[in-house]
Structure formats: C-alpha cells, structure tokens
Amino acid sequence: MVKRSQATTKARRALKVGGLGVRIAGSYLGYQMQNLFLDTPARAENKASFQQKSAQRVREELQQLRGPIMKLGQTLSMQGHLIPEEILQELTDLQMHAPPMHPTLMRTQFKKSMGEYPEAVFARFDMEPFAAASLGQVHFAMTPGGDEVAVKIQYPGIREAIRNDFALLRTVTLPARWAKYVSEEMISEAEKGFILETDYRNEAENIEFFRTHAPELPFLRVPAVFREYSSDKVLTMSFMRGEFLDQRLERKPSQEWRDRLGSRLFELFVYQLYALNAIHADPHPGNYLYDDDGTIALIDYGCVKYLPDNLVRGSHAMADSLWEGNEVEFAEALQAVFESRIDFSDPRSNPILQAFMEYLQFLMPKKGRKKAIDFGQGKVLESLTSLWDKVLKTCPPNPEVFFLCRQELGLFNVLHRLGARVATTEVTGRVRRAVR
Secondary structure, rough: OOOHHHHHHHHHHHHHHHHHHHHHHHHHHHHHHHOOOOOOHHHHHHHHHHHHHHHHHHHHHHHHHOOHHHHHHHHOOOOOOOOOOOHHHHHHHOHHHHHHHHHHHHHHHHHHHOOOOHHHHEEEEEEOOOEEOOOOOEEEEOOOOOEEEEEEEEOOHHHHHHHHHHHHHHHHHHHHHHOOOOOOHHHHHHHHHHHOOOOHHHHHHHHHHHHOOOOOOOOOOOOOOOOOOOOOOEEOOOOOOOOEEHHHHOOOOOOHHHHHHHHHHHHHHHHHHEEEEEEEOOOHHHHHOOOOOOOOOEEEOOOOEOHHHHHHHHHHHHHHHHHHOOOHHHHHHHHHHHHOOOOOOOOOHHHHHHHHHHHHHHHHOOOOOOOOOOOHHHHHHHHHHHHHHHHHHOOOOHHHHHHHHHHHHHHHHHHHHHOOOEEEHHHHHHHHHHHH
C-alpha cells in the first residue's frame, strides 16, 4: 500500500509538471490563432497579455509543486537578461511566496520533530508564517528567554518529492546528457545538494561556520542558531530585520547607496572564494536583507558549497597570471582548477583557455584597476553572460564550476537590478591581499 501511494504521488507530480507544458502550449496555439485576426498594435497587446497569463500560470503551479521544480523557477528569476519583464515579475514572487501548510499540519510536523507543539515550546509563536519558500516556511517566535527568533519548519514529504523530481529531470535531460551539455555528475551533485538542504542540522553548521569565519566583513550580519529549538526538520535562528532588494529599490535609493551595496555584494562573493573556501550558492534576493547603511543580512544557508583546495589555489594563481599577462602560468593554474579533466598540452584545449581568459579579463581588467564596471548597463550583463556561456560550452562539465557559475550569474543579475558600479579589480585585489 505504501509503495502504491508513493508511486501514485510520483505519477501525479510528473503529470502536473508535464501538464503545465501542455497547457502553456495550448495557450500559445490559441494566442497565435488570435493574431491572425489582429492588426500590429493589437498583436503587441495580445503578446503582452499572453506572456503575463502564462507567467502567472507557471508561477502558481510551481508554488503548488514546491521542491526542486519551484527552485528552478527561482533560478530562472535571476536571469533578467533572458526573460521578458512580465515573466520575470511573476517568477520573482517565487522567492518567498509558496502556499503555506495548514496550521494543523504545521503543528503536527513541528511536534513530530521536536516532541511538543510550538506554542508549548515558545513564549510566543505566530501561527501565520511570514515567509514560505520551496522547502519550508518560516514563523516569527519568541523564546522563553525573550529572544526574537525565526523558526523554519520543513514541508512534510519534501525529500521524496526531490528524489521524484530528479528522476523526472534525468528523463527530460537525456538528450542533453547524450550531447554532453549536461553530465550525470552535475545532476547528481545538484540532487545531493537539494537533499542536503533538507537537513536543517547541516544548515545550522553552515550558519555557525559563517559566524566563525566571516567576522572580517563588518557589513555582513549572520544569524545565531538556537540549537535547543532545532532539529533536522526545524531550524530556529535569531530574527533578522531589513528589507528585500525590491523593497529598497521602490524607495529609489541614491546612486551612492547602490554603488556601496554593489561593491559589498561583490566583496562578499570574492571573500567567500578566497578566504572561506566556501560559496553561498543560492543567490536569489529572497536570501538577503538590507539596511539603510548598506548592511547585508544573509538569512538562508541551506545551499553552501565547500570548495576544494585546488580550485581556490588555482583561482589565486589565475588572477596573478592574468594581471601579469602570463598565459603559460594561467594555463597551469586552470589545469590545477580542473585537475586531470583538461590537458593544456593538447592544442584542442585552447578554446577553453581563451574562454576563461576572455571572461576574467572582462570582469577584472588589469588596466584601470579603480575603474568601475557599470552593471546597470544591459550590454555589460549580456557580455558577462555570453562569456560564461562560452566557458560552459567549451569546458568539461564540472560541479564546482557549475556552482560558481550559478552564484556569479545570480550576483551579476542582482548588481544589474541594483544599477551598481563596482571597481571589481580593486575589490578583488584588496580582498586577496588581506587573506594572504
């Protein structure tokens, strides 16, 4: 009976995902039929209406499905250079808005994990969550000692949903894997990361790692973990105040504030790479809060990638050789990053070498180290994205590169939405000097 129930749930989920595509395709055919009877201005209006309705349908269905499928929508919401504004606005709502659990189910899930109902554990517990995302929802509470905390409670059955979604993903990406655009190693690494995110004890360790190893960044705020109120499916941490990026931008902050925040976000990324040997690999704006003074609160640590030493050492050497113009040493550093995956003595590896050099020379130019890159310009974002695409198309599939790519492209899209100007070479050099 249990196996049949699990199989039924898996089949229903697969049908929902597949059915969404069918419904969107049907809507598209109807949209094209309508265009046959419309003039040019009416067609433009019809196109905008179709995109809006389709995006809303995608967002609503992804919210209901939660899990990896919803996280895919969150990832797409960071690709502002590829997605029309109507669709982008709907996908952005995925970052913190999923249908919450019924209070009875939430209380049952909490008691199953903690042994008591939340109102018996906390001096105050708000039954209505203030945030609900792909894997769990978050409630405001107050401990008996008077501490304000955020209590994250995992949705029931989410691990099984992840396994089912990745089984479906392996099926639909089979042609891409045959063509070697996507590797089984990358899919397995992503699945492993998603499963790890469902273990809130691991997230608690990630938070404490950042609290211990990132005190040199005075603009970064990291929550404290309350272990006595946490488990593998419940995570209690100090409540962090601040505004999300879109809320800040609605108040039209000054260019000075945008530039300062953009430089800090870029410094945070560089610091993670060179000082922590770890990357917070889930860069969507729902994971960051901002204060008036440009302080950054990082509030979700489920997806943290700990980087191998060869990648960090190679990244240092790549920056040095890039600024010195030494192509031979750059190739050796890149070899260290990829270990045995690439043989740069083989002329066929030249496109990989050139792709990496072109990307890094654009992002961190040697000349004019204090000159800022204006991420607000669309052409800058398009150039960086196309260069990253070139890197991914020419280099062997690599999980570490995949995670860095996800983080960097997410960062670039945030800097673009922020309209920030960042002296990337100066920031990188300053951080590297400080950590050596």
